[in-house]
Amino acid sequence: MKILCSISTYKRYDTTLPLALFSIANQTRKPDKLVIFDDNEDAIDLRENQLYSYIFQILAEKKIDWEVIYGQRKGQHYNHQFANKMGYDWVWRMDDDTVAEQNVLETLCSYIEGDIGAIGGSIITPPIFGKFNSTGRIEDITTEPNVQWGYIYEKKDVEHLHCSFLYRAGIADYNLNLSRVAHREETLFSYELFQKGYRNLIVPNCITWHLKNKDGGIRSDNLKKDELYEHDERIFKNHIEFRDKTIVVLDCGMGDHIVFKKVLHDIKNPVVFSCYPEIIPGRSITEARLLFGDLSKYNVYTKMDQWNWKNSLESAFRKMYIQ
Secondary structure, eight states: OOEEEEEEESSOTTTTHHHHHHHHHTOSSOOSEEEEEEOOTTOOOGGGSHHHHHHHHHHHHTTOEEEEEEOOSSOHHHHHHHHHTSSOSEEEEEETTEEEOTTHHHHHHTTOOTTEEEEEEEEEOSSOOOOOOOOOOGGGTTTSOOGGGSOOOSOEEESOOOSSEEEETTSSOOOTTSOTTOTTHHHHHHHHHHHTTOEEEEEEEEEEEEOOOTTSSGGGSOSOHHHHHHHHHHHHHHHHHTTTSEEEEEOSOHHHHHHHHHHHTTSSSEEEEESOTTTSOOBOHHHHHHHHSOOGGGOHHHHHHHHTOOSOHHHHHHHHHTO
8 A cells, every 4th residue: 555645835935844744754654755746936946955955864764755846836736636646545635734743644544444535633723622513514514613623532424524634546536627726625525535435534533733824825825815715616516516416527529428328327316518418418518617617537538548448438437427
């Protein structure tokens, strides 16, 4: 089992990023690799900074492979999606303002089993409020605090996770049509794991400190943040509106539609968006883009390439929408 630790950073060279990296180096269960996605406009070579050179030497001494990748500066969801597809079994996503206690990764790994999609612990931001008796259901997200914001005393199944967690790679996709502030990106991602039939867990004795600071992070920029948040929230709400349905997007050729006809009757509660409604009746692809944003995760050929697919197109459609 190979585990990648992924951290995306922006404007936190001199604040919390070193603390986050030290906390990764000091884990009792080491990740197999650490990848740092540097999204800064004026990125520096961290190896030439004395503090970071020490951190990198410590990582190497502890047999943790590390790499710095310069990001596209489109938001952390692009970086996390890159990590999601790097070929590891599991990815531990960290924020650049989080500090994990030494046992976090080991504790998260101890809950891995066949049907687990993602595992998270407490993500506590000072001042500390104790425990939240929240449901963790997606339908309650606007009316309750996130359960991970407080101390967790027992294992619990939830529908979505927040900020930092360990997840099974290559199953769900980050929505790349979210804006640069990437509002709701981890919620949408973890909820997709739940929709695909995997369990999301919150677990006790697993604390990550969230040291928010207004002087760093993508959301600190003087952007039109209200408009960006509204854009992302609209995409989120549209996904949630269809939460009991199977969204089918056939942004593909006529022959693909014909093949898909053999699959459609086996799909649970489908809502179809198609290019050829005379073959597969459905709503328009334009509407799908307006509702859900990025449609790349519905491209069957992209999925077949990711899976190194050797079987039929029909079986690929079945893997996407049924299995």
